[in-house]
Structures are given as structure tokens and as C-alpha cells.
Amino acid sequence: MNHPYRVLAIALLLVLVGGVAGFGLKPYPIYLISQWAVYTISAIGLNLTLGYAGQISLAQASFVGIGAYATALLMPHGVPFGVTLVIGAAISFILGVLLGFPALRVQGHYLAFVTLALATIAFLVFRNESWLTNGTSGIDKIVRPFPFTSDLAYLWLCLGSLAIVTLGTWWLLRSPWGRAFLALRENPVRASSLGVDVRMYTLLAFAIGAALGGVSGALFAPLGQYIEPAEFALPLSFSLLLMVVVGGSGSFLGPFLGAMVAVALPEVLRSFQDYYLVIYGVMVILLLVFSPDGLVGLIERAVRRRPVAAPAEPAK
Amino acid sequence: MMSLLVQVLISGLAIGAIYALIAAGFSLLSQGSQTVNFAQGDFVVLPAFVILAANSYGLPIWAGFVIALVVAALVLGVLFKRLMVDPILPHGAMQLSIATMALSIVLQNSMLNVGGAQAFPFPGINGGIHWGNVFIDWQSVTILLTAVAAVTALNLFMGRTRLGRAIQASAQGPQVARLLGINVTRMVLITFVLNAALVTLAALLISPIYLVKFDNGIGIGLAAFSAAIIGGFNQVRGAVVGGLLLGVVQNFAATFGPTQYRDAVPMLLLIIFILFRPQGLLGRAEERRV
Numbered sequence: 001m002n003h004p005y006r007v008l009a010i011a012l013l014l015v016l017v018g019g020v021a022g023f024g025l026k027p028y029p030i031y032l033i034s035q036w037a038v039y040t041i042s043a044i045g046l047n048l049t050l051g052y053a054g055q056i057s058l059a060q061a062s063f064v065g066i067g068a069y070a071t072a073l074l075m076p077h078g079v080p081f082g083v084t085l086v087i088g089a090a091i092s093f094i095l096g097v098l099l100g101f102p103a104l105r106v107q108g109h110y111l112a113f114v115t116l117a118l119a120t121i122a123f124l125v126f127r128n129e130s131w132l133t134n135g136t137s138g139i140d141k142i143v144r145p146f147p148f149t150s151d152l153a154y155l156w157l158c159l160g161s162l163a164i165v166t167l168g169t170w171w172l173l174r175s176p177w178g179r180a181f182l183a184l185r186e187n188p189v190r191a192s193s194l195g196v197d198v199r200m201y202t203l204l205a206f207a208i209g210a211a212l213g214g215v216s217g218a219l220f221a222p223l224g225q226y227i228e229p230a231e232f233a234l235p236l237s238f239s240l241l242l243m244v245v246v247g248g249s250g251s252f253l254g255p256f257l258g259a260m261v262a263v264a265l266p267e268v269l270r271s272f273q274d275y276y277l278v279i280y281g282v283m284v285i286l287l288l289v290f291s292p293d294g295l296v297g298l299i300e301r302a303v304r305r306r307p308v309a310a311p312a313e314p315a316k
Numbered sequence: 317m318m319s320l321l322v323q324v325l326i327s328g329l330a331i332g333a334i335y336a337l338i339a340a341g342f343s344l345l346s347q348g349s350q351t352v353n354f355a356q357g358d359f360v361v362l363p364a365f366v367i368l369a370a371n372s373y374g375l376p377i378w379a380g381f382v383i384a385l386v387v388a389a390l391v392l393g394v395l396f397k398r399l400m401v402d403p404i405l406p407h408g409a410m411q412l413s414i415a416t417m418a419l420s421i422v423l424q425n426s427m428l429n430v431g432g433a434q435a436f437p438f439p440g441i442n443g444g445i446h447w448g449n450v451f452i453d454w455q456s457v458t459i460l461l462t463a464v465a466a467v468t469a470l471n472l473f474m475g476r477t478r479l480g481r482a483i484q485a486s487a488q489g490p491q492v493a494r495l496l497g498i499n500v501t502r503m504v505l506i507t508f509v510l511n512a513a514l515v516t517l518a519a520l521l522i523s524p525i526y527l528v529k530f531d532n533g534i535g536i537g538l539a540a541f542s543a544a545i546i547g548g549f550n551q552v553r554g555a556v557v558g559g560l561l562l563g564v565v566q567n568f569a570a571t572f573g574p575t576q577y578r579d580a581v582p583m584l585l586l587i588i589f590i591l592f593r594p595q596g597l598l599g600r601a602e603e604r605r606v
Contacts, residue, residue, distance in 0.1 A: 056410060056413075102587075102590065102591055105590075105591060105594070106590055106591075106594050108409070108410065109346075109352045109409070109413060110545070110590050110594055112352075112413065113541055113542075113545060113586060113590060114586070114587055114590050114591075116538070116541075117538075117542075117583035117584075117586045117587050118583075118587065120538065120579065120580070120583045121580050121583050121584070124576070124577060124579060124580050127576075128576040128577065234534065235421075238417050238420075238421065241414060241417065242414070242417070242418060245411075245414050274425070274428065274429050275425070275429055277421055277422075277425040278421075278422050278425045278426050278429070280418075280421070281418040281419065281420075281421040281422035281425070282418075282422055284415070284418035285400060285404075285415050285418050285419060285422070288404050288407065288411055288412075288414065288415045288418070289400070289403040289404055289415075292404075292407035292408070292411050
């Protein structure tokens with residue numbers, strides 16, 4: 001499952017299955033699959049920052065918010081969706097670089113608190129600057145870009161974007177850049193002694209992760225056609241972080257699985273109603289106890305335990 | 317004007333003293349077992365609900381407090397350590413932090429489902445005294461005195477008693493402590509129980525002011541993290557200084573600044589401190605490990 005082409009194939013297959021399934025489904029399941037694609041993009045970004053570069057960020061929800069507000073605010077002024085998406089991603093990228101600067105000075109938990117603090121401030125700005133964001137009333141009647149106006153067409157737009165992000169990330173991780181990210185996570189001091197520019201790569205890890213948050217936000221706004229500040233508050237940051245960890249932090253397929261669990265679980269646990277978040281939280285804790293490398297690690301071990309079913313993988 | 321300033325100062329100190337209790341527990345855990353507890357704020361709300369529940373069955377507040385102490389020591393102390401910290405910490409401190417975020421979700425939603433979404437009133441102390449034209453309310457005074465007494469007791473316990481020193485030794489150098497014959501595992505367990513006692517006391521003091529609501533833990537937690545970092549992460553003294561400073565600054569900002577951005581004040585302080593003085597007001601610079 002770690003083979004680079006195999007993970008790419010599995011990821012793209014998931015996207016394809018989602019797209020084909022859309023044909024036979026009612027609007028609500030289509031909405032859920034679109035939501036999965038949007039969250040996955042955001043989680044892929046956070047996985048780059050957290051899983052590959054080893055820098056914790058609790059501000060990912062703020063970047064989703066920036067992307068969402070950029071699209072919701074600019075599209076009524078006649079700016080095409082493609083441009084608003086790029087603008088949202090670019091603003092997030094720049095803010096991501098700025099967010100990375102504290103990471104150059106402090107690590108681990110201190111970084112978690114800085115990003116937590118910035119996410120709280122970002123939420124207050126979304127909420128309080130009503131002249132721009134319409135405050136707690138939110139923005140409604142966000143139109144979808146032509147020709148992706150129907151639920152099905154918009155699903156394909158989300159999945160198409162996810163496919164592009166998947167290919168891009170896959171390429172990035174195989175490139176010398178991606179390897180530098182990994183070196184950074186494993187041992188920053190050794191990486192820097194081997195000539196990896198630790199400063200630049202730390203900032204880039206934040207910036208690219210943030211930009212993907214912005215992209216996901218741009219898709220998020222027209223999906224539900226309504227946004228409000230509370231959607232981009234701390235709970236979403238926690239939730240995205242848990243998606244990465246549930247799927248498997250630092251594994252390519254992790255965000256795909258983590259986002260799937262986060263979207264599907266409330267539906268599966270519908271009969272438990274309000275208790276589903278309690279069950280979700282307990283499941284995450286159990287997963288961290290028994291499989292710290294998430295669902296991907298769990299599946300890998302299950303596959304490896306049955307050598308008949310899966311041909312022996314080349315030794316690493 | 318002068319009277320208003322004094323009142324804002326006193327109520328700020330009172331809130332700050334409670335932050336100090338919560339931050340001290342937070343620091344103890346991080347020092348004693350590398351547990352950075354993102355659910356610390358929710359740890360304060362849970363005992364408040366226990367006290368209210370006991371109260372609704374006709375028990376007086378002090379009896380509720382005793383029950384809450386026992387429940388907190390068991391659930392937030394022993395069970396939290398045995399079921400979450402012990403198995404997850406070997407995987408990494410960051411994994412454990414993320415697990416405590418999940419725990420925060422579990423606690424908040426459990427309290428929402430069991431208790432409800434409304435803010436429950438909590439009995440406090442009414443009245444006060446006029447001193448010239450300054451009004452000093454008994455509640456703030458009581459909170460301040462109780463919290464100061466608790467922190468002083470904690471400091472004396474940690475510094476002057478054999479057990480307290482053993483706990484400190486276990487936190488600073490577990491290997492050496494073990495060589496000296498200290499039961500490090502038990503000391504760490506005591507740290508967790510101490511934290512449970514601190515949050516229960518904080519619950520008793522803070523609830524008359526903030527009321528009891530399932531998601532109060534978010535704000536309380538943020539304030540406690542900020543207080544711990546502003547004062548100096550790894551010290552009880554630091555938590556006291558950080559807590560009092562934060563409480564006063566926050567209260568002044570809330571009274572004289574834009575109310576909409578009241579919650580941003582502790583966050584800005586936190587960012588400024590982490591960037592320019594990460595060791596906090598009282599801490600020493602920490603070397604980075606290679």
C-alpha cells in the first residue's frame with residue numbers, strides 16, 4: 001500500500017467511484033460526496049504541514065474560511081470562479097507563509113498554541129467585520145459557477161479539483177521538495193546539515209497546506225450556497241486535524257480515508273443522534289491508542305497479516 | 317472613575333486567580349508527564365456540572381464539591397491517566413495532544429447531551445462593602461483569597477514537603493528520581509490527581525461568574541493556556557503571575573476596549589509572548605534538543 005503508484009491509483013479510483021456513483025444517487029448523497037471531496041482537499045493540505053513536514057497547525061479552518069469568503073464576496077462582482085479560487089488560495093498562501101514564521105522560532109506545543117490563537121483571531125474578524133463578511137448573518141444565495149450549477153455537475157467540479165490536487169501533491173511529494181519535507185520532519189538538524197534550507201521548507205509546508213485550505217474553501221462556499229463565521233471556527237480546525245490523524249498522519253491516502261469517516265459517520269450513527277460526536281471522539285482516542293498511524297496503518301497491518309491475499313511487498 | 321478602576325482591578329484579579337489555578341494544573345501535567353491537555357478547560361466544566369447535579373438532589377454546595385472532587389480525581393485524574401495518557405504517550409507527545417482534543421469533543425458533547433445547551437446559574441456570594449465610593453463585592457474577595465490560599469498551599473506542598481519534592485524530582489529527572497528510590501509512576505499519578513483537585517476548585521470559584529455551560533471550556537482553556545505560557549510554562553509561580561496578569565488585562569480590555577474583540581486580548585498576549593519571550597515572564601530559556 002505504500003508503493004507510490006499504487007497509492008496514486010487508489011486515490012484516483014476513489015475519486016472516480018465518487019464521480020460515477022453520482023449518476024444513480026439522490027441530491028443528499030451527492031452533497032455528501034462533494035463534501036468529502038472538499039474536506040479531503042483541505043485535509044491533504046494539512047497533512048502536508050502536519051504529516052509530512054511535522055508542523056502542527058490549528059489554523060486550517062481559517063484558510064478554508066478565507067477561500068470561502070473570497071469566492072462568496074468576489075463572485076457577485078462578476079469575478080469568475082476560477083479567479084476567485086486562485087485569489088483565495090493566494091491569500092491563504094501568503095498568510096500561510098506568515099503563519100510559518102512562528103514555526104521557525106517555536107516548535108511542537110508552542111506552535112499549536114500560536115496557530116490556535118491566530119485561528120481564534122481570524123474567527124473574530126470573520127464575525128465582527130460585518131461591513132465585509134455580513135457578520136453572524138452570513139452570506140446566502142451564493143451562486144455556483146456556470147456550467148456547474150446542478151448538484152451532479154458541481155460534484156464533478158469538486159471531484160475534478162480533488163483529482164488535480166491529488167496529482168499535484170503526489171508529484172510534489174516525489175520531487176526533491178517532498179523529500180526535503182520528510183527530512184525536515186525526521187530530523188531538522190540533520191536535514192539542515194545536509195543542505196536543506198530548513199527555513200524555506202518550513203514556510204513552504206505551511207504555505208502550500210494553507211493554499212489547499214483556501215482552494216477547499218472556494219469549493220465549500222458554492223456547495224452549501226451559504227456560509228457563516230461559526231463554520232470556520234476552531235471546531236473545524238480540530239475536525240480537520242482529526243481527519244488527518246484518523247486517516248493516518250503522513251500517509252498519502254490518510255486524508256481520503258479520514259475525510260470519508262468524518263463525512264460518513266454522522267450518517268451511519270444517525271440513530272444515535274446527538275451522541276455521534278461523543279462516539280466519534282471515543283473512536284479517535286481508541287484509534288490513537290491502538291493504531292497511532294491511523295486507518296491506513298490499520299489496513300496495512302490487516303493486509304500484511306494475510307500473505308496469501310496480498311503478494312509480498314518489496315522490503316523497504 | 318477611580319472607583320471603577322479599583323473594581324475592574326479587583327474582579328480582574330479574582331478571575332486571574334482562577335486562571336492561575338487552572339494554569340498551574342496544566343503546567344503540572346505538562347511538566348510531570350509531557351501531557352499538554354487541550355481538554356483542560358472542559359476539565360473545569362465537568363465538576364461544575366457534578367456540583368449542580370448534586371445540588372439538584374438537595375445536597376448543599378459543599379457536599380456537591382466533595383462529590384465532584386472524588387469524581388474528578390477518579391475520572392479526570394486516574395482514568396484519564398490510565399486509559400489515555402499511559403497508552404498514547406509512548407506514540408508521541410503530539411499524538412497525545414491530539415487525543416486530548418478528541419477528549420474535549422467527547423466531554424463537551426456528553427455535557428451537552430446530558431445537561432443541555434443552556435447556561436445554568438450557579439450559586440454565588442451576594443453583597444459587598446462600600447469603601448468610600450469604591451464597591452468591593454464579597455464574591456471577588458472570596459475567590460481571590462481562596463485561590464491565593466490554594467496556590468500558596470500548592471507551592472508549599474511542592475517545595476517544602478517530602479512528597480512534593482519527590483513529585484518535582486520525578487518531573488525533572490525521572491531516571492535519577494528512580495535511582496533515588498522514588499516511585500515515579502505513583503508521583504505522576506499524584507500529579508494527575510492534583511490537577512483534578514485544582515480544576516474542581518476552579519469550577520467552584522468560576523461558575524458563579526461564567527455560569528455553567530457545556531462549551532465554556534473553550535474560553536477557559538484558551539485563557540489557561542495563555543496564562544501558563546505568559547507566566548512561564550513549567551512553573552507554578554509562573555502560572556500565578558500569568559493568570560493574574562491575564563485576568564487584569566482581559567478585564568480592563570473588556571471594560572474599556574471594543575467588546576467584540578475582548579476574546580482576542582489573551583490571544584494577542586499569547587502570540588506576543590510565544591514569539592518574543594517563549595520562556596514566559598519567570599521562565600528560563602529552554603534549549604532546543606537536537
